[in-house]
Amino acid sequence: MTEEQPQTRRQYDPTTFRDKPVSFVRRGGRMTSSQERAWDDDHGRYVLDIKNGPAAASLAEGETGDPVELFGRDAPLTVEIGSGQGHAILHACESHPERNFLAVEVFRGGLARTVLGAVEAGVENLRLAEVNAPELLERYLPAGSVEEIWVFFPDPWAKVKHHKRRLISPEFARIAHRALAPGGTLRLATDWEEYALHMRDVLDEAPEFTRAFDGDWAERYEGRVLTAFEQKGTQKGRDIRDLTYSRV
Template structure:
């Protein structure tokens, strides 16, 4: 298969894996957008990016899909200042929160998009340029009639494969058992990947993935969390 833009399925534009929610902005989130966006915000309309130029260096690069309120992103970026992070989130309060956190912590190794992550991957990220793609706790769309909205589908796996370097890793995590099985099924069938789990299923929680307050609360209630890592093999 030839990796060309024309070969990328276009259907991902028509079915969204997220719901746009209205949300009130806190003072800190407003500050983040006002002061942080001009410094660290990126636009889909700008097209293919030269991230070496934007970050001013060559570094290991992580692309995070749906960073929520940005707590994990901030923790990972602070713990690995030698790495660069590109975060995408559609909800403005979360974008503002991440930017405000960056300003407070004086972090400069994150760049932020506020739009559809699949469009950013397709149009703004060069092929074979990412070391990691992260997808933590996406909406499981647990009703059967909504399963088509789940972001993890064959077309998603192929898009991620194109953008990862050979040896680069897709790391996913979910607290929904059925969605974990769905992720595993999709990725097992996806060409050009191999499972990094020793038994071909799930992996223990990696130390580099921060534990969220939501996850800790779920653990106290007996809820499980499943992590998957698949590396691009070709």
Template sequence: MARSCGYTPSFPMTDTQTPAEQQTRLRTIKSFVMRAGRITEGQQRALEQGWPQFGLELEDGLQDFDAVFGRSAPRTFEIGFGMGHSTLEMAAAAPEQDFIGVEVHRPGVGALLMGVQQRGLSNVRVYSCDALDVLRQCVADASLDRVLLFFPDPWHKARHHKRRIVQPAFAELIRQKLKVGGVLHMATDWEPYAEHMLEVLSAAPGFRNLAADGRWVERPEERPVTKFERRGERLGHGVWDLKFQRID
């Protein structure tokens, strides 16, 4: 369950900012908040052994992902994959698709690379840096089929809501990187954040809500259920999934 995606801004975003001003502001904020965590020997070994084959560097700039993966295939970009459990399940279940995961926390990157190597997967590549920087610098416009944002930090307190990753400028960046027809899939276990996501994406130009009722979709089969989510369901906690499709 990822809890690493949240803004750390130096000043609040307002609805009166122009798109250019919002893009400038997007360059000053991060898609994550650093969390403490110890890396195990196994995770460190997986990093050392797996990074040369599966790791990608921000400094390499704009990527030709067809060349990276050695094929042209449906492409999913996941923001903040946590410990990588869902990423591994999705990649193993859909070998005909390619997955690009971004996570700043070394234990999670190591855990994902360990799983990739153990399962013999070839359709996963990993960045270990800010996902917003990767989107801006490494991903061509209109090149992604899906963007996934599962269980980002909800920033519960009202004074921290401006730190949430889902903001108007974020929606516009995702729209630029998705193909027409591509989908942004978000999930959260915090209903007020789900309402916030719904409000932001409903107001964002170029998107269509795929929910029949204009709110949430039923939990898609392609999104794996985590242990944390199962525990939350036993305690009566809900999970809200949202899917928005780029229409222009």
């Protein structure tokens, strides 16, 4: 997806992911007063202190994190890419206190809303990362440290000329395989039919993964709460497509 441009060309570092698709679209917008208070008071409790590289939301060279240290315990880890306002991952945190959850999002308002929800729910098994997800999966987290990766409703980049910006690609399959533990799970969902077909083709052909469903599509993942975004897509007549793959 897109990102903000560096202020000067000499700030661009070709070793970062800016020649590859990224996991986000940079958005502006103001936070509500409650979100601002949550961010000021509690972001240090949940948001990881990750040093950025020269490009927007990039990962600084050599920056790494150990989930056991980040959470203060050893537990199965789920990473959600593009967590938005945190509806799905907050529900998961409350439903599965025995697991750890890492939400990856660069929309500051969404992060603040997630922090607010986490404080209200009193969850302790959640951390948030304000960084480009492919870099986090490939270079920040240890190999094989993630049990599940969620990618729910990524930007479909509908125009053909923009398909190269799509997150789900053979390169992403390689990166996800590196982060996942043996037998780990990759869950995807979209309301965009053509992108669903694209994702299925990419992962069916990826030697790193095998289908974890029968038929054309996976059953709806029961852990994904019904959000306003998903409801809107359904109301427009779009079919919600789920896919589930296991790491080989």
